[in-house]
Amino acid sequence: MTNIPVGLKSVGVFTPAVKKEYSLPDGTVQAVGTADHHLTTFMMAEQAFNDSLQKSQIDTSHVEHFVYMNDSFADHLYLMNSRSLLNRVGVNRAVTYNMYQGGNSSLLGCKFAIDHLKVNPEVTHSFVGASSHWEYHSENRALGDAILGDGAAVAHFEKGHEDFQFxxxxxxxxxxxxxxxxLAIGGYRHPLVEENIKNGEFVFKVHxxxxxxxxxxxxxxxxxxxxxxxxxxxxxxxxxxxxxxxxxxxxxxxxxxxxxxxxxxxxxxxxxxxxxxxxxxxxxxxxxxxxxxxxxxxxxxxxxxxxxxxxxxxxxxxxx
Structure with a gap:
């Protein structure tokens, strides 16, 4: 394992310009960015990825390792999201991972990215990204007491960068x-069929x-x-x-x-x-x-x- 420092070089961010107001359980109103089918999960992630590259002043040839956190619905079901996103950004070859560890787990992804840089002497840059889109698969954006917002972010870690070391x-x-x-619908117990979709059951919610x-x-x-x-x-x-x-x-x-x-x-x-x-x-x-x-x-x-x-x-x- 190398002693060369690994630091957070940049975080690219994209949030929708359109905001809508939703009522919280305590009666207050919260405005959150909302996307629709014209602004898909991968579109937002692509914007965030490009923002990260621009902030770090590098191009796609430096993308060697990418961890994608699968918290929300992607553009398609059962697709390798990390690779699909890199295709949109224009990255030819990179090591990719798709992680499923709950909806607040990108710190785990950051640790994974940093550890990868420390143990692999041939890699200098690692990226961690996530994108959330809840317009169609939530109960009016409610998740318990929370209101779900849309947007994407991609963090860039660089070996040799001394600032923002974890x-x-x-x-x-x-x-x-x-x-x-x-999601109660979509597994073998409750198949994803047209009737369930029409009934509004294909949503992520507190059960x-x-x-x-x-x-x-x-x-x-x-x-x-x-x-x-x-x-x-x-x-x-x-x-x-x-x-x-x-x-x-x-x-x-x-x-x-x-x-x-x-x-x-x-x-x-x-x-x-x-x-x-x-x-x-x-x-x-x-x-x-x-x-x-x-x-x-x-x-x-x-x-x-x-x-x-x-x-x-x-x-x-x-x-x-």
Missing amino acids: LSFASKTLGKYNDINY NKENYHELQGLAASAAAETLAKALLKAKTEISAIDLFVLHSHTASLSSQFAGQLQIPKAKVLETVTDHGYMGSAGTLLALDKMMIDSRIDKGSYVAVVSLGVDGNFSSSIVKV
């Missing part, structure tokens, strides 16, 4: 809650509401455990953190987490309020916001914390 990762899964949200509400009471503590482990691995303390990037499916859950750890609001960055819940794409989008945040500077420490809807939690410590 010093540590920690994760935790509460397996009991794997059945909170899923086990009891587990969903139970998990909300545990989420802040579970996420705090991952943060404590990440801090320990990075050999630093919470008092040294200059910015907390919190990504959960609701702003209230992020506030609950911050309150439990007595994190000042002035140190918190969250994007769900402005963009809705975008799953893995939302975590990557938050990393883009982190990179330009005026509250951090060279040498600052940032904690990135993902609180999943489905019992998946992860944290990372980043040195700017």
